[in-house]
Amino acid sequence: MxxxxxxxxxxxxxxxxxxxxxxxxxxxxxxxxxxxxxxxxxxxxxxxxxxxxxxxxxxxxxxxxxxxxxxxxxxxxxxxxxxxxxxxxxxxxxxxxxxxxxxxxxxxxxxxxxxxxxxxxxxxxxxxxxxxxxxxxxxxxYEAEAYDALLDTYERGATAANIATLFEALRPRLRDLAAAAVERSVARDAKLPGGPYPIAAQQAFNGKVAASLGFDFEGGRIDTTSHPFCTTLGPRDVRLTTRYDENDFTSSLFGVIHEAGHGLYEQGLPGTEFGLPSGEAASLGIHESQSRLWENHVGRSWPFWEKWLPVAAEHFPQLATVELADFMAAVHRAAFSFIRVEADEATYDLHILLRFGLERRLVAGELAVKDVPAAWNESFEDLFGMTPPDDAQGCLQDIHWSMGGLGYFPTYTLGNLNAAQLFAAATADESIAAGVAKAEYSPLLAWLRKNVHSKGAVMTPAEIVREATGKEPSPEAHLAHLARRYLA
Known part of the structure; x- marks a missing residue:
């Protein structure tokens, strides 16, 4: 029975x-x-x-x-x-x-x-x-505000008040770090060679990179869309998407690495538990930690490009004469930009602070929908010192509100914080650090499978981070990572 x-x-x-x-x-x-x-x-x-x-x-x-x-x-x-x-x-x-x-x-x-x-x-x-x-x-x-109930859908245990406290503490440190990183990048003026970077060549290169990270193409694929995403259609059917720019191959590449991070998480969840909390992602903050870890801590690292720049040059001949140091200066270039998904690490979190503030006001009824473009531009001017030229580069750039995803945006910065803390803990293991130094990532993926993916959603996000790293969730590893990469 x-x-x-x-x-x-x-x-x-x-x-x-x-x-x-x-x-x-x-x-x-x-x-x-x-x-x-x-x-x-x-x-x-x-x-x-x-x-x-x-x-x-x-x-x-x-x-x-x-x-x-x-x-x-x-x-x-x-x-x-x-x-x-x-x-x-x-x-x-x-x-x-x-x-x-x-x-x-x-x-x-x-x-x-x-x-x-x-x-x-x-x-x-x-x-x-x-x-x-x-x-x-x-x-x-909800106890305090309606936004809490929405946020809890995506990040169990989080509240708007706690997120606001965290973000207010981060805000001055992030603004100072971003400004310094942008100033240094302007002085270096590093740029990649111009296009064209044919889409077919980008697709071939992106596929090789995703497979090298561990993404299983017998259980997934990459397609094209207007806003990159990853979705799971079954326990071993994970779909990645990206968009292409023939003038910049890194746009689709980093999009694929980011979405492959999500895909690796989905492929690492217990397949026999599909449909149960034990077979589901713990939260969007944990999900985003996986995509940001692979995109930024791996995909924008020196060891990664020591291996992959020569391969990229085989696909894109204009890269053949580019020195690794010059290439990395371009990859680590910081600039204030209008589009979140194209933002560098140093300025990215400022985009999330803006969106969190606006949607919290929207849900509370303090901001009318008709006033969103003006409020967006005002907040953007305050954080970035410039005003979007149109709504496509301003309040219309993200898909989230169109799919009812109010309460979603804070998880991106939580993901950045978790990614840095998890990566630091993983690479404290000498064998994993040695693999990362040679751009061999199976030890890192195995660590994530054991300490994050296998946990499903039975534990809370904070419990997963605490158990995996031995520390309470904190922004310090993320801030230290940004300072090393952009200010050292």
């Missing part, structure tokens, strides 16, 4: 079938769906989201969960499942479906609005998605 936990696992697998089917058509929407297919796709996603939600809040699920809890079997897993169940049961199925449809239509509206730099055309969609986010927050409940 099956136990209650066995029944839970079976129901979780059934729900995972529905959610992974939604992920497949969501991936298709971002890559290959023809323009006239978006309206029906929104209805499909809404229907599937509601069906998956109904499965996860069913009486049978609740009964099996309660019975398993009484048997005291796998208490950590069941505690995570209880949390997810209690949150899910507070959301009406109609609201879940409405959000899926609104986000599907919102993403398409954002793509068109960004092309035309036309915030007004996207504004009704943002109004709708903001309203839905507030509804969800009220359903979940």
């Amino acid at each position: 099956s136990t209650a936990l066995d029944r839970l696992r079976a129901m979780a697998r059934e729900r995972a079938m529905v959610s992974s089917a939604a992920a497949v058509i969501g991936w298709d929407q971002e890559t290959y769906l023809p323009d006239k297919g978006h309206a029906w796709r929104a209805e499909q996603l809404g229907w599937l989201s509601e069906r998956g939600h109904e499965l996860g809040i069913s009486a049978a699920w609740g009964d099996a969960l309660a019975e398993a809890e009484s048997a005291a079997d796998s208490p950590a897993l069941l505690a995570a499942m209880r949390r997810d169940f209690d949150r899910a049961t507070k959301l009406p199925g109609e609201l879940v479906a409405r959000e899926a449809q609104a986000s599907s239509l919102g993403k398409q509206a954002w793509v068109e609005a960004r092309k035309k730099s036309d915030f007004a055309s996207f504004m009704p969609h943002l109004e709708t998605l903001l309203g839905i986010a507030r509804e969800k927050a009220e359903c979940w409940g």
